[in-house]
Amino acid sequence: MRVLFRGAYSLILNHTLDNFFYVHEEYVDPKYILDNDNVTLQSVTDKHAVFCVSDPEFNVFETKMAPFVWIIQYFKAQRLIIVSHDVFNQWVFFQKKHNYEGM
Secondary structure, three states: OEEEEEOOOOOOOOOOHHHEEEEOOOOOOOHHHHHOOOEEEEEEOOOEEEEEEOOOOOOOOOOOOOOOHHHHHHHHOOEEEEEEHHHHHHHHHHHHHOOOOOO
């Protein structure tokens, strides 16, 4: 999902999908999450795991911009990857079964 806009009444609170206005661009292989350092876990809901895709040249773990990673992710998210728990669990099981190098 490409992030078009974001809005929050508080920057300190955790941000949810409701804080983003986004559009679907493409489906990506879940392997993309493990293969790219600029993809970080942003939140987990009762139905989904949400990953932030930031600029590859930017380190969201560098806290000079803000004291908490979730605030940096909120500002620097260019895209979001939203994966249902069912799909994510199936993918993790498949990767473990096939001895994926990253796991």
